[in-house]
Amino acid sequence: MLLVGSPGSAKTMFLTEILHRMKESYFIVGSNTSKAGLVNQLFERRPKFLLIDELDKMNNADQTSLLHLMETGIICETKINKTREMELTSWVFATANSSEKIIEPLLSRFLVLEVPEYTFEEFREIALAKLAKENIPEDIAASIAEKVWTVLDSRDIRDAIKVARLVTNQEDIYRIIGIMKCYSKENNSDILRFK
DSSP, X not given: OEEEOOTTSSHHHHHHHHHXXXXXXXXXXXXXXXXXXXXHHHXXXXXXXXXXXXXXXXXXXXXXXXXXXXXXXXXXXXXTTEEEEEEOOOEEEEEESOSTTXXXXXXXXXXXXXXXXXXXXXHHHHHHHHHHHTTOOHHHHHHHHHHHHHTSOOOOHHHHHHHHTTOSSHHHHXXXXXXXXXXXXXXXXXXXXXX
């Protein structure tokens, strides 16, 4: 299964929940994974569930090693004076911001699920739950969620967490959100265009 969606849509959280609940899981980050490293870990760990965050950041050559596993269930490695092969039944769960950089043969092996954008109610509910874990009072968490959604025009839960870690009261929310809005990349590019 491949979850595709915008940043901050809880794709990684889905993978980490599998990691915590399924003992035979192995988690990797696509941008930090090489073919040799992946193959070696598959031989050593023999995971029943392979969890790959940011599959779209894995380069094409490294994606082919995963393709062979998903296509045949066989892992093989041939180097000078070293050859090894094994059959492995491993379920692959991956995430990506976009499927455009995933090679077509590999993409065809996945059930691709598009993660829809949050509604405000969903965003608020998730923000309240995440900020409760940060020990943020519910009234402040609700204000943060509302201001991140309306003022910052952000759908990224991580923005709510960033604000929460900087505030101690309601007044701080307005100040921090104002600073974030004033110095955001979008506003800075608009300022440069009009100078």
